Amino acid sequence: MFLQSPSLSDGTPRSVITGPLRGCVGSLDGACIEKLLLHCATAIETNDVTLAQQVMWVLNNVASPIGDSNQRLASWFLRALVSRSSRVCHTTMNSDGGSAFPRRLMTVTELAGYVDLIPWHRFGFSASNSAIFDAVRGYPKVHILDFSITHCMQWPTLIDALAKRAEGPPSVRITVPVFRPPVPPLLNVSTAEVGHRLANFAKFRDVPFEFRMIGDDRFKSLSSHLTRSELDLGDHEALVINCQNWLRYLSDETKWSSGTKDPSLRDTFLDIIKNLNPRIVVVVDEDCNLSDSSLASRITTCFNYLWIPFDALETFLPKDSCQRLEYETDIGHKIENIVGLDGFQRIERLESGAKLSQRMKNAGFFGVRFREETVNEVKSLLDEHASGWGMKKEEVMLVLTWKGHSSVFASAWVSTEPDIS
Structure with a gap:
């Protein structure tokens, strides 16, 4: 499937699998798969080509892109480890280097279905839009600076709500x-x-609307456009800064220059947006820490975290569902980046909600608690999905959960201390 090598069932002697690996042969248990992945990663890191190949053969027996959730998740980790081994160990292992299910460009309608599949994105949209609606109450003008990866999919709902404003x-x-x-x-x-398309929707809802793009295709040039004059901010305009699955793609690495420690790109970005004095900043992302330099740590954390969407999809989509395969493929690309790459090539650098909250506080932001109306709106949204989804409140965050496991956090921030009188 992944390696052009004989598997154990095809004649490879079981004697090559020794010690703690022997008990994992044929097992589909998640803990055992995780153990195999860690053994494989260690072999790759120590350039033990023989052991790496042996463990991969075992994983190749267990992993399947159309099996149960553990098998499907294992198949993507195996792919990522094969990719990593081909560079680190300079082995002759054969791999096609691509994905079993190549990325496909979605239509807008397909993207809407993708977002609706599980509440992974809609949770953040609902919490953020409710907080934004409250923050801009009474303002005649609203300017949203949108940093997200979901192609403005959250805004029709907010535009519709603003159209009904008293x-x-x-x-x-x-x-x-x-x-x-x-x-x-x-x-x-x-x-x-x-x-x-957004402009047409806003016109239909009688909401005056303008859409603008800034910068170019390089992030580094963006900062020069993030000034009040460049953004043409008005005195009576409520500035909203929306960060949905965005901050993780800004490097959190710091460098020493002339004897001083330069701030990371992530901290620099937060300083820039704070200086814009926004009415509110909403930050939504996956609640997991995947920025560790240790490969073993990233594998353990990533495996136990990304089990969530694989398990959630298992509850209501058949194994051969094209929609399910495409969704899992997108998760698989994330795994390939987290496990297969290092340095600046590894752009998936998540930090947990707790760490992000501390970073926001360090940058001078103040957390805003979500109102009960927002909590109730999100709960209503979750009622549309499988019973395993839930929500909990942690300090200034709302956290989406699956079977009690944290998955996505939503938070709201202001640049001056809120008046709680």
């Missing part, structure tokens, strides 16, 4: 960067076309 709808401007991390989901229409 005091009348505000004028809405949405500004998006031309730069977008090269990650799924991918769309078959341009960002300009997305803006045009």
Whole structure:
């Protein structure tokens, strides 16, 4: 399947598998698969080609892209380890270097179905839009600076809510960067076309609307556009900064320059947006720490975390569902980046909600608690999905859970201390 090598069932002597690995042959237990993955990673890191091949042969018997959730998850980790081994060990292992199910550009309709499949994205949309709606109450103008990877899919719901506002709808401007991390989901229409469709929707709802793109296809040039003058911010305009699955793609590495420690790109970005004095900043991302330099740590954390969407999809989609395969493929690309790559090639650098909250506080932001109305809206959304989904409140965060395991966090922040009187 992944390696052009004989598997154990095809004649490889079981004697090559020794010690703790022997008990894992044929097992589908998640803990045993995790153990095999760690043994394989250790072999690769120590350039033990023989052991790496042996463990991969065992994994090849267990992994299957159309098996149960553990088998499907294992298949993507195996692919990532094969990719890593081909560079680190300089082995002759054969791998096609690509994905079993290549990325496909989605239509807007398909993207809507993708977002609706599980509440992974809709949870953040619902919590963020409710917090934004509250923050811009009474403002005649709203300017949303949107940093996200979901092609503005959250905004029709907010535009619709603003259209029904008791005091009348505000004028809405949405500004998006031309730069977008090269990650799924991918769309078959341009960002300009997305803006045009949003404008048509806003016109239908009688909401004055403007859509603008800034910068170019490089993130480093974006900072020069993030000034009040470049953004043409008005005195009576409520600035909203939306970060949905975005901060993880900004490097958190720091460098020493002239005897001083330079801030990371992530911290620099937060300093820039704080200086814009936004009315509110909403930050939504996956609640997991995957920025560790240790490969073993990343594998353990990633395996136990990304089990969540694989298990959730298992509950309601058949094994051969094309929709399921495509969704899992997008997760697989993330695994390939987290496990297979290092240095600046590894762009998936998640940090947990707790770590992100501390980073926001260090940057001078103050957390805003979500109102009960927001909590109830999110709970209503989750009622539309499988019973395994739930929500918990942690300090200033709302956290989406699957069977009690944290998956996605939503948080709201302001640049000056809120008045709680």
